[in-house]
Amino acid sequence: MSGDMLEVSETFDVGDVYTFDLSLLQSSKSEAVQKVADLLVQMANLRESLINLHSLTDEEIDEVRQENEDFDNEENEKFNNQENGEL
Numbered sequence: 265m266s267g268d269m270l271e272v273s274e275t276f277d278v279g280d281v282y283t284f285d286l287s288l289l290q291s292s293k294s295e296a297v298q299k300v301a302d303l304l305v306q307m308a309n310l311r312e313s314l315i316n317l318h319s320l321t322d323e324e325i326d327e328v329r330q331e332n333e334d335f336d337n338e339e340n341e342k343f344n345n346q347e348n349g350e351l
Contacts, residue, residue, distance in 0.1 A: 268293050 289301035
């Protein structure tokens with residue numbers, strides 16, 4: 265969080281939530297930030313493609329979203345610890 269994102273970094277504390285507009289990321293001078301923006305666009309396009317390919321309804325999508333939100337927090341913590349090399 266330096267360069268053109270330094271102001272955001274200095275304004276918010278760790279744990280704060282900030283919603284980035286995609287155009288803000290795309291207009292960044294940082295090549296890394298631009299690549300993240302490109303990846304977000306690719307993921308959104310892939311999501312839409314999969315929804316269309318499988319003819320998913322809004323209800324089916326909402327059901328999966330709810331299942332993911334209900335995922336046991338202890339399991340999420342265990343997974344995150346493993347990803348960070350912790351046991």
